[in-house]
Amino acid sequence: MSNIVWAASEVFPYAKTGGLADVSGALPQSLAERGHKVSVIMPYYPQVMKNFNKDIVIKKKLLGVPFGWGTEWAQILEHKINENLSIYFIEFHQFFDRPTLYDYDGVEFSDNAERFIFFSRAVMQAVLALELKPDILHTNDWHTALCNVYLKSHLYEEFDNFKNCKSILTIHNIGYQGVFNKSNILWTNLGWEYFNYHCLEFYDQINLMKAGVLTADVVNTVSPTYAAEILTAEYAFNLENPLQQRASEGKLRGIVNGIDIEEWNPEKDKELPFNYSISKIAGKAKCKKALQKEFGLPVSPKTPLFGIVSRLAIQKGIDVFLEAVEDMLIYDDIQFAIVGSGDKVLQGWLNALANKYPNKISFFSGYSNKKAHLVEAGCDAFIMPSRYEPCGLNQLYSMRYGTIPIVRATGGLEDTVINYEYSNIKDATGFKFWDLNPDALRGTMRWAASIFRDDRKSFNQIRKNGMSQDFSWEHTAKDYENLYDNV
Numbered sequence: 001m002s003n004i005v006w007a008a009s010e011v012f013p014y015a016k017t018g019g020l021a022d023v024s025g026a027l028p029q030s031l032a033e034r035g036h037k038v039s040v041i042m043p044y045y046p047q048v049m050k051n052f053n054k055d056i057v058i059k060k061k062l063l064g065v066p067f068g069w070g071t072e073w074a075q076i077l078e079h080k081i082n083e084n085l086s087i088y089f090i091e092f093h094q095f096f097d098r099p100t101l102y103d104y105d106g107v108e109f110s111d112n113a114e115r116f117i118f119f120s121r122a123v124m125q126a127v128l129a130l131e132l133k134p135d136i137l138h139t140n141d142w143h144t145a146l147c148n149v150y151l152k153s154h155l156y157e158e159f160d161n162f163k164n165c166k167s168i169l170t171i172h173n174i175g176y177q178g179v180f181n182k183s184n185i186l187w188t189n190l191g192w193e194y195f196n197y198h199c200l201e202f203y204d205q206i207n208l209m210k211a212g213v214l215t216a217d218v219v220n221t222v223s224p225t226y227a228a229e230i231l232t233a234e235y236a237f238n239l240e241n242p243l244q245q246r247a248s249e250g251k252l253r254g255i256v257n258g259i260d261i262e263e264w265n266p267e268k269d270k271e272l273p274f275n276y277s278i279s280k281i282a283g284k285a286k287c288k289k290a291l292q293k294e295f296g297l298p299v300s301p302k303t304p305l306f307g308i309v310s311r312l313a314i315q316k317g318i319d320v321f322l323e324a325v326e327d328m329l330i331y332d333d334i335q336f337a338i339v340g341s342g343d344k345v346l347q348g349w350l351n352a353l354a355n356k357y358p359n360k361i362s363f364f365s366g367y368s369n370k371k372a373h374l375v376e377a378g379c380d381a382f383i384m385p386s387r388y389e390p391c392g393l394n395q396l397y398s399m400r401y402g403t404i405p406i407v408r409a410t411g412g413l414e415d416t417v418i419n420y421e422y423s424n425i426k427d428a429t430g431f432k433f434w435d436l437n438p439d440a441l442r443g444t445m446r447w448a449a450s451i452f453r454d455d456r457k458s459f460n461q462i463r464k465n466g467m468s469q470d471f472s473w474e475h476t477a478k479d480y481e482n483l484y485d486n487v
């Protein structure tokens with residue numbers, strides 16, 4: 001049994017902007033259930049975590065965090081889940097007492113370098129203060145990647161707490177790397193000797209993800225296909241060389257994410273007006289009706305209803321969807337229910353289409369967990385035209401909710417969805433397209449809609465195939481255990 005410290009900038013249910021939070025909420029829990037001792041460390045965001053204050057206690061009143069020229073004083077809070085699992089929060093209002101996590105109205109906070117350099121250092125200091133002796137320090141994405149550097153650095157070499165500790169960096173998204181002006185190296189207390197090609201330096205700036213990739217004992221990402229894709233210039237956002245180096249050392253892996261089958265369970269989901277399961281599917285049609293009503297679309301069981309729940313970011317290919325969809329809005333009997341927040345231009349474009357074709361497309365602009373669950377349950381199909389997708393969770397939620405995913409074959413979408421090709425009706429779980437262009441997406445959406453309308457038997461079979469898949473963390477937790485054992 002291992003002692004694991006899991007560091008992340010967001011953890012569900014406390015704070016979430018995307019899949020990183022889902023994974024950080026579920027995988028540590030699954031590992032704890034399997035007998036490991038897991039300490040999750042995240043920032044305390046008072047403005048988004050109010051509902052949890054009743055569960056949280058002060059664990060350490062004063063946590064000294066060396067930071068630049070001086071020392072800052074933070075506080076460690078704890079939510080103890082059980083004997084094997086504690087969630088620790090670093091409370092430091094100057095950096096984390098904000099209405100959102102990383103940006104405001106699409107503009108990144110200008111002190112994000114300081115905020116997450118500070119947090120990474122605080123994680124290391126918290127391990128000392130809490131007297132943890134981790135076997136594994138598991139970091140996630142650029143926000144905590146610097147912990148890998150700290151672990152190997154002169155700053156922590158003398159501490160017994162880290163003597164037997166190995167580090168793992170999970171890349172959830174290589175598109176975000178934490179690239180900042182090199183002057184920020186001051187905050188790290190590492191010194192300019194770390195500003196070189198083999199560590200923090202990146203085109204004369206600092207790159208926290210890159211430094212993590214090069215110093216972690218093992219790097220993994222959240223699907224095997226994405227692990228291969230990020231070795232190419234097309235997908236690596238200029239980190240292909242460091243990633244190729246780690247891959248050639250056998251230190252880059254890909255493990256597909258699981259999903260929280262309690263949180264995402266159509267049979268018990270409290271966010272839904274009606275529940276259902278593979279054997280009692282009637283509730284799904286009722287959810288469709290409820291969704292059509294809630295989204296102001298005509299209630300029509302026969303009309304194919306397709307959904308999207310997404311960050312509105314270039315990664316997600318929403319622009320391609322928007323180019324593809326208008327032709328369908330003009331000519332087809334079809335409906336779309338969309339939940340998303342992010343990019344202002346995409347938001348405006350979605351609003352414009354929703355105003356122009358109010359009976360066919362409805363858009364909720366913002367973040368709503370409840371609406372996300374309703375879209376997953378009420379739709380017939382779910383669209384993910386991602387430019388790249390490290391894993392993707394929504395296609396997994398969709399399958400579990402009997403909502404057939406229509407996906408671009410990239411990253412985790414390629415690994416988790418089986419394309420329908422007539423002959424494989426027993427196994428198919430969705431519809432795939434390969435080229436990222438509006439014609440390919442539109443063609444695939446129309447193909448799915450035609451199966452829904454004209455070959456309901458096959459449509460229902462594909463739905464059932466998806467609903468019978470097991471995407472629970474059980475498998476994935478075992479894969480991570482192997483990774484820990486190997487390291």
Ligand code: ADP
Nearest residue numbers: 018019310311340341366367368372392393394
């Ligand atoms: P990513 O992490 O790249 O955004 P994932 O598919 O891994 O993509 O995870 C996205 C998660 O965030 C899912 O749980 C999804 O339901 C949720 N989500 C995204 N946008 C919204 C939104 N506007 N409202 C509610 N949930 C959202």
Ligand code: GLC
Nearest residue numbers: 019020172389390391392393
């Ligand atoms: C990232 C990726 C997404 C993945 C999630 C959790 O946000 O964009 O594909 O599912 O992390 O690993």
